Amino acid sequence: MTATTSPSLFLRNARLLGRMVDVAVADGRIASVTDSGAGCTPAGTDAGSGAAPAGAESIDAKGMVLFPALIDAHTHMREPGQEYKEDIASGLAAAAHGGFGAVLCMANTKPVNDDASITRDMIDTARRHWPHGPRLHPIGAATVGLKGTELAPLAELAEAGCVAFSNDGAPVPDTEMFRRCVEYAADQGKVVIDHCEDPYLAKGAHMNEGETSGRIGVKGQPDIGEALHVARDILLADYLKLPIHLAHISCRRSVELIAWAKQRGVPVTAETCPHYLLLTDKELLGYDTKAKVNPPLRTDDDVAALREAVQSGVIDILATDHAPHAAHEKETPLDEAPNGITGLDTAVALTWGLVREGVLTEADLIRLWATEPGRIFGLPVNGFNVGDPADFFLLDPEEKWVPSRGTMHSKSLNTPFLGKELVGRVKALWLGGVKVV
C-alpha cells in the first residue's frame, strides 16, 4: 500500500492486459495495482482474491476486463443548435456507457464554436450534467464561422478550454489559410485537426467512387480526394516543422503517405474510426443511408490497409467521428441524406470484436483509444500507475448485445450496426474514483 489515505474502492480480480489484478483507489487516484490475491491482502485470506481494506467498497470484477477510461478525439455533440440530434448531456451519456472518460467535440455547432463564450458554455453544460465526467473538451473552429477565410481567435479559444482546432465539417481548401491556422495554433501549444478532402473531387458525391458507385448509379468521390490533402498536410507539416493531426483516415493511399511521412520524421499524427476497419462501400448497395458517412466507406483493400496501419502505429489513434442525425433526416433517398454515423455507444464493442478476431490486442486498444490520444491532445490518461487518475471501466468480454433504442444512449440511432449483434459490453465506468455508470 502506497496511498497516504485509506482506499475508497477496492476492485478485485479484474483482467488487465492478461494479468489478474486488484486495484485500490483513494482520493480519486490509483492507490495500488497488485496481482490478485497477492498485494495488500493479509496472508491467509480468501486465496486468489484479496479482501478489501477496511472502509473501502469492494467489487469483485471476476470475468471482467479492466481498461483505462478512453478518450474519443472526434465527436459531434450538436449542442448548441441541433439538440434534436444530440445534446451535450445525451452525448456524454453515450460516451459514459461507451467507456469514454473524455470526448473532444468538433466546432461545427450552430452557432459555430469560434467564440470563447460558446466554448465556456459547452464546458459548463457538460459539468452541470456530468459533474464527475465524462469530460468534454471542445475543439475550436480554426476559422471564423468555419468559412475558411479568417482566423478564429485561437488564443482566446484555447484559454477558454479548447484543446485543439479544426475546420471539420468544412475543410479549409485554401492552403495559405490552412498554413496560418497551423502556425497560430502551434503558438497556443495546440494541434490543428484536418478533415482531408479535395473539395473539387468530392463535389456532389454521396459515397466512395468505385465499382459499387458505378453499379448503383450514385456519384462517388475517389480516395485520392482524401489522399491529395493528406499529402498537402504532410508537406506543410514537414515544411513548418509543426504538428498536424489527420482526421478519420479512410483509405490505403492516405495510409501509405502517412507511413512515408513518419519514416521521414514529419510531425503528423492520424486517426481512423471503427467503421473504416469493419465496413466497405458495399454497405450502400441497397442505398442504406445509415452507412453514408464522410469520408465514405471504401473497399476491402482499404480496410486491410487500415487494419495494418492501426496495428503498426502508422495510424496513431482511433476516434468515433460520432455524428448523430435524427431518424427523419436519414430516412430519405441516399443523395438527400446527411453524412454521419453515431459511434460512442458502439466503439468499444466494435473494437473489442477486432480483438476477438485477432486483428488488435488489448494493449493496442489502450494505446489507440487512450494513451496516444492523451499524448497528442495533452490530456491525462490512467496508466494504472500509483497516483494516476482513477478513470477506468469494466468490460464484460462475452456479453452479447444488439444496438437499439433500448441499449444506446445517444439521441440518434444512425449507425449501420443498428440491430446487429455485438460482443463486449461496458458494465461500469469510474472517473476520478466515482462510479459514473
Add this chain to the structure above:
Amino acid sequence: MQHAQRPTWPHKDLLDVTQLTRAELFHLLDTAAQFHDINRRPVKKVPTLKGKSVVLFFAEPSTRTKTSFDVAGKRLSADTFSLAKSGSSLSKGESLKDTALTLQAMTPDIIVIRHSSSGAAQFLAERLDCSVVNAGDGWHAHPTQALLDCYSLRQVWGDTFEGRTLLILGDIAHSRVARSNVHLLSSLGVKVRLCAPRTLLPAGVHNWPVTIFNRLDDAVQGVDAVMCLRLQLERQQAGLLPDLREYAQRFCLSPRHLAMAAPGARVLHPGPMNRGLEISSVLADAPESLILDQVAAGVATRMAILFLLATRTGIEQTADNGGRA
C-alpha cells in the same frame, strides 16, 4: 390453351431488371406481345384492370414515359392519376417518405415513380404495400425501358439473342437506360459494347460484362444494333465535355457508321433525341431505325408490367411458350 392454372407473378414491385429470372423475362415479353395485338385492334381497350388504380408519380419531368404508362393503364381500363413534383408537396419541401405515406393513404394498386435520386423507387417499395414500378431512378435503373428495348430487338432478332452484338453509344455514366440494358441484354448472351469519351464512363465499368471503346469507328464494326443515348446538354457545363460540336463530330451516329455495322443492323434511341448530336437526323428516320417501334413496344410492355403486378398472376399460358425459359 391450358386453362388449368394461372402461374403466379412472384414480385410485388418492378425495381430493376436484375430481379427477373430468364423465365420471368420471357413470360413478361410474351405477355407484352399479346397486349401488343390489342393495340393494333380498332378498339384498343380491354377491361382487364377495371377498378384498379395506378398513380403516376413523376418527381422528375418526363412526358414520354409518363404518357406511355398512362396509355398502358387506360388501355387496361385502370384508373390512372398523375402526381407531378411541381403539383405535389414535394416542391414544398415534403420528404419522399411523407409523400409515400400520403400516396399509400389513397390506396392505389400500383405507383409508378420517376425520381432523380438513385434508389428512390426501392425507398418507396420498402415502405408501401402497393406495387411500385421504377420508371427511372437517378442514374441507377430504368427497367421498363430495358424491357421495351429487349421487346423491340426480339421483334427483329426473334429469340436468338445469344451471340448478337449491341453497341451502347453516349453518356453511359449518367444513364440508367445503359445500366439496365447492359444487365438485361448481356444476361441474354448479347455481347455488349460501350462507346463514350472516358469522362462519360462510370467508375468500375471495366468490370462490367462489356467491351469498351472510345472511338466510334472501331466500336461500330460488325454490330447488330446500336443504341444511342440522349446526351444531357449540361454535361458540357459540368466539365465532362468540351464543346458539343466536338462531341457530335466524334460520337454522333451517322449512316457512314451504320455501313460498318453488320448487315441489317438496327438503331435504337430511348428518346427524346438531340438530332445531330448523338444521332444524325437522317438515321433517326431511316428504315433501320427502331425508334418508333420502341414507342409502340413501350405501351405493350408497360401494359404487361401493370397487368402482372396488379393481378400477381400470369396470363394463361399457351402451349408453345411454356418451354422457352
